[in-house]
Amino acid sequence: MPQSLSEPLKQFIEHLSSERRQALQTCRNYERDTLRLAHYLHQQQVVHWSELDLGRLRRYVGELSRAGLGGRSIARHLSSIRRLYDYLLREKQVRDNPALDVRAPKSAKRLPGVADVDQINHLLNAESDDLLEVRDHAMFELMYSSGLRLSELVGLDRSAIDMSAGEVRVLGKGGKERILPVGRQALKALQDWLNQRGNLAAEGQPAMFVSQRGDRISTRSVQVRLRRWGIAKGADQRLYPHLLRHSFASHLLESSGDLRAVQELLGHADIATTQIYTHLDFQHLAKVYDQSHPRARRRPGQKTEDDR
Structure with missing residues (x-):
């Protein structure tokens, strides 16, 4: 993975930990979700976070769905990505946040269990x-x-x-x-x-x-x-x-x-x-x-x- 993807990601997690005082497990969750996106972008030959646009992100959501993730899990991923891009915007490393207009697919309603x-x-x-x-x-x-x-x-x-x-x-x-x-x-x-x-x-x-x-x-x-x-x-x-x-x-x-x-x-x-x-x-x-x-x-x- 190119440093242009990994280094901003590392700085984002440090920001969450030191400046935002997020719990260790919360930081790990953000790191896991955003690192998965980084690996996907690397496979797509994307070398900078600014290259992620709405179309690419929607295709990524489709990949997550095909991998078996439900609506709630995908929504959590998108929340992590929005948070990452908020940070990158603040640092002037990107010009917009592509995750703002992407929504996770709705999860199928699970019927409650019943005993006869x-x-x-x-x-x-x-x-x-x-x-x-x-x-x-x-x-x-x-x-x-x-x-x-x-x-x-x-x-x-x-x-x-x-x-x-x-x-x-x-x-x-x-x-x-x-x-x-x-x-x-x-x-x-x-x-x-x-x-x-x-x-x-x-x-x-x-x-x-x-x-x-x-x-x-x-x-x-x-x-x-x-x-x-x-x-x-x-x-x-x-x-x-x-x-x-x-x-x-x-x-x-x-x-x-x-x-x-x-x-x-x-x-x-x-x-x-x-x-x-x-x-x-x-x-x-x-x-x-x-x-x-x-x-x-x-x-x-x-x-x-x-x-x-």
Whole structure:
């Protein structure tokens, strides 16, 4: 690689480290991204940063996409390149910033994971005398019963749950409060936990769910405990808190078809956020169709036109 490419790059990283006081890992990320571009330019027989124009940069973005990088990764690369060219402009080594008008391709929306109803029932049909398992069972039942976010669960105080009314009051994103119904099985699990909570909770502790130390349980502890719960119960997929929330939303929409109600229960400000579950619902219907419709099913050993 010619010095006319490598030396400005070295100076840019030093600028980030010494003048901008960027963290070491941040500097390494910028160096990795911009060095990849430098090697590409060298392969294209470009010897100076000022020779990178809009067309060349768009072709480079195409190379990144063909190499398997997703939209988010390409966006990060472009951000690094913009930052580099801001520096080169300041140093009067280039006349413009070609990355200003280039956008990364949109990443395909990843559908949230969902556990099927039978698996949820298997995971939650648990009986145990162990104090921590009684607590865990109550937490997981409540998350699935009411579609709570992890932050909402750990933030719950004992006073937020009305056992007689079968309701829980949660504080969601943006400090918005909503009142949610709690199902019969979750109420039973919560009562089992409340009967033993005093053996673990520190005196005066308001949190509904507490750790072994008696203070409010952490989000990390809930994640670890749910993953272990899934392994112990033989779950066929990795369990994480948001999976229970996604499953709550998908199963409710599948049964009711009421998108607005699901939006309210989830606490989504925009119904477009909730509409992701309509795709999940369609996937389920399509799977049922493929498995059940006599003209859709493929008999064992039957070849399709593509197989012939």
